[in-house]
Amino acid sequence: MDGPVGREGTVTVATIEGVGAHAGEQVEIRGWLYNKRSSGSIHFLLIRDGTGVIQGVMVKKEVTPELFALADDLTQESSIVVRGTVRADARAPGGYELGITDLRVVQRAAPYPITPKEHGIEFLLDHRHLWLRSRRQHAIMRVRSEVIRAMCDLLDGRGFLRVDAPMLTPSACEGTTTLFKTPYFETTAYLTQSGQLYNEAAAMAFGKVYCFGPTFRAEKSKTRRHLTEFWMLEPEAAYFALDDVVALAEDLVAYVVERVLERRKEELKTLERDVTRLEAVQKPFPRITYDEAVARVRAAGAQMPWGDDFGGDEETVLSKQFDRPVAVTHYPTAVKAFYMQPDPQRPEVVLNCDLLAPEGYGEIVGGGERIHDLALLEQRIAEHSLPREAYEWYLDLRRYGSVPHSGFGIGIERTVTWICGLEHVRETIPFPRLINRLYP
Ligand code: 4AD
Ligand code: MG
Numbered sequence: 001m002d003g004p005v006g007r008e009g010t011v012t013v014a015t016i017e018g019v020g021a022h023a024g025e026q027v028e029i030r031g032w033l034y035n036k037r038s039s040g041s042i043h044f045l046l047i048r049d050g051t052g053v054i055q056g057v058m059v060k061k062e063v064t065p066e067l068f069a070l071a072d073d074l075t076q077e078s079s080i081v082v083r084g085t086v087r088a089d090a091r092a093p094g095g096y097e098l099g100i101t102d103l104r105v106v107q108r109a110a111p112y113p114i115t116p117k118e119h120g121i122e123f124l125l126d127h128r129h130l131w132l133r134s135r136r137q138h139a140i141m142r143v144r145s146e147v148i149r150a151m152c153d154l155l156d157g158r159g160f161l162r163v164d165a166p167m168l169t170p171s172a173c174e175g176t177t178t179l180f181k182t183p184y185f186e187t188t189a190y191l192t193q194s195g196q197l198y199n200e201a202a203a204m205a206f207g208k209v210y211c212f213g214p215t216f217r218a219e220k221s222k223t224r225r226h227l228t229e230f231w232m233l234e235p236e237a238a239y240f241a242l243d244d245v246v247a248l249a250e251d252l253v254a255y256v257v258e259r260v261l262e263r264r265k266e267e268l269k270t271l272e273r274d275v276t277r278l279e280a281v282q283k284p285f286p287r288i289t290y291d292e293a294v295a296r297v298r299a300a301g302a303q304m305p306w307g308d309d310f311g312g313d314e315e316t317v318l319s320k321q322f323d324r325p326v327a328v329t330h331y332p333t334a335v336k337a338f339y340m341q342p343d344p345q346r347p348e349v350v351l352n353c354d355l356l357a358p359e360g361y362g363e364i365v366g367g368g369e370r371i372h373d374l375a376l377l378e379q380r381i382a383e384h385s386l387p388r389e390a391y392e393w394y395l396d397l398r399r400y401g402s403v404p405h406s407g408f409g410i411g412i413e414r415t416v417t418w419i420c421g422l423e424h425v426r427e428t429i430p431f432p433r434l435i436n437r438l439y440p
Contacts, residue, residue, distance in 0.1 A: 011083055017051035019096050022086045029054070029098065032133070033078045033109075035116065036071075043071045045100065047082060053135065055092055056082055058100040071103055076115070077133070079106035128431055129440045139267035140427055143260055144416045148212070150259035151233050151410070154252055155210050160235055163202035165195025165211045171390035173197050174337055178217040180228075191216035194409055197339075197394050199236035200370060203405055204397055210235040215409075222435050223312055224424040225362060227413060229433040236407030242351040242369050245406040246327050249355050249365045250285045252410065253325055257281040260419055273421040277359060280323045287327040290349065293318055309335040315362030322358050329353045329368075338384040339377070341369035341404075353408065361418040367408020374398035 014027035031049030038044070045056040060068050074080070083102040088095060114130055124131045131137055152162070170187075172179055173194040180191040195211035202209040212233045219226045235248060257278050260268070268275055288296075297304050300317045309331070310318070319326065330349040333342050340350035352368030371377045377398055381391055416428040426432040431440065 014086075015051040016047070016049050016054045016094065019052075019054060019086050019094070019098075023088050023096065024086065026083060026085055026101070027098075028081060028083045029056075030081050031079070033074050033076060033080055035076065036074060038072065043068070043100075045071060045074070045080075045082070047080065047098070048133070050138075052094055054094060054096060054098055056084060056098040056100045058103070062099075063101065067103055070105060071100075073108070074105065075109045076112040077109040077130075079109070080104065081106060125426070125432070125437060126439070132430060135270060137427065139264075139270040140416065140420055140422070141430065142267050143264050143271075143420055144412065144428060146260050146264050147256050147416055147419065148231075148233070148412060150256045151252060152212070153259075154255045155235055158208070160208045160210045160237075161202075161206045163199070163206060163209045163211060164213055165192065165198035165202075165234075167192050167213065167216075171197075172386065173339075174217070175384075176386075178219055180216050180218050193217055194232065195234050196236065196407065196409065199234055199407060200394070200397055200405065203236040203238045203407070204401065204403070207239075208235070208237040220435065225312060225414060225417075226435075227425055227429060227433055228435065230414075230425075230429065231412040232409045233412065234407060234409040236405065238403050238405045240369075240406040241404060242329065242353060242406060245367050245369075245408050246287065246329070246353050249353065249367065249408055249410070250283055250325075250327070253285075253355065253365070253415075254281060254283050256415065257419060268420075271420050271422075273419075277323075277421075278419065281358075282324065285325050285327055285355070286322055287329065289330045290328060290332065291330070293328050296321060307332045307334060310363075312362065315356055316360040319356040319358050319362050320360045322356075325355045325357050325364070327353050327355050338380045338386060339370050341371050342376075351406075355410075357414070357418040359418070359421075361414070363411075364414045364418060365408050365410045367406065369404065369406045372398060372402045372404050374402065 011026050011028045012022060014022050014029060029047060029049055031047050033045060034048040034053055035046040041060040043058040047054055047056050058071050081104045082100050084098040084100040087097050087099055089097045113127055168189045169192050173196055182189050192215055194215055199209060199211050210233060214229055215232045216229050219228055261278055294304055294306055297314045297317055302314060302317060304314060331352050333348055333350050336350050336352060340352050343349050343351055350368060354363050355365035356362050357364045381388055413425045413428040417425045
């Protein structure tokens, strides 16, 4: 264990999460003052260290007058190192409290802007760098971390190799209307919208791959589902057909939910998530075509011509009809990206699959089969008026050992929003980038 910080003698440095292993012992905890209550003779210090929150109890007659006065003077979020005895206490939140015997103030915090009272969302977003310290944000970030880890574990376990894609690219993947441009020496670069095209090259090199990283969309829409910078995990596999990716997406999402239920129970409780809704997320997921989805939207009273893409409202209607994610396949070719494989039986639709999360959350996964025929891909690039030179390398993949292949992308923030049961995607990423927000 680490040595002490600026005090005589050694003592075990413990985390609040792991304090239970030291019941009855003296430990040191390094953290911050979360909140404080005092009666005349006792200070109750709520201490957080990033792993949890514990109540420290300092009794006037058990410490020096100087120490008691020092604690009295502490402000919210002051950084402190405390020592004390770990005591089991059934009434305490984590099951333990700390009988404080020593306290050192590392920095006495200035008046902290985020107080236990209610604050407006814009104020909180302006203070995101501090807001991340609150209990609810801790719960969300821990779920996010678990979601990412579970996804990687499942894919690693199935022999997918992580091969990451570049962020700076010469061309569009998901249409030219949401591209962020940036000067790049003598030319122009675009921030990546998806690692998919590079993933396809990696799949032809390694068979089964995935990439994971930030992706960017200059989304002009101000909705609860859209960020301009979001993280996407994208598996891609040679010789996979539509059924294979639908099955993989289903396995991945079911596994992620299972892992969060298993390892992040406390966090879901903090978020007041109705876990029965998550427990219902069992395979197999229902599977419908775009045609059936349109019929369902119309039956629910909405006007929707065949051929339109689903908007947020239609997705909400659809995804409220199921108690688990629903796979929607065979969208109109005209509304989808240039690389999507048309159905050979019915070329006006593509062999794609979106997964819509239940409870109105909507799309979390998009993917499907890619065009593997050179001539057809050349034709689609021309029809979409894409600059052919920038795609020559991508066309090479169809010249040298082309095979049918498929993949998908799953949005981390949308998945976490749904699993945590949140209203808006903005709380699921440490520093959200929105149409009107680049600070902090
Ligand atoms: O459906 P999308 O646009 O698909 C692709 O980018 C494919 N190239 C992926 C692939 O096949 N490898 O995006 C995939 C997912 C969406 O289902 C959604 O979860 C998320 O990325 N996403 C967003 N999340 C937050 N904010 C946005 N603006 C998003 N746009 C897409
Ligand atoms: Mg999509």
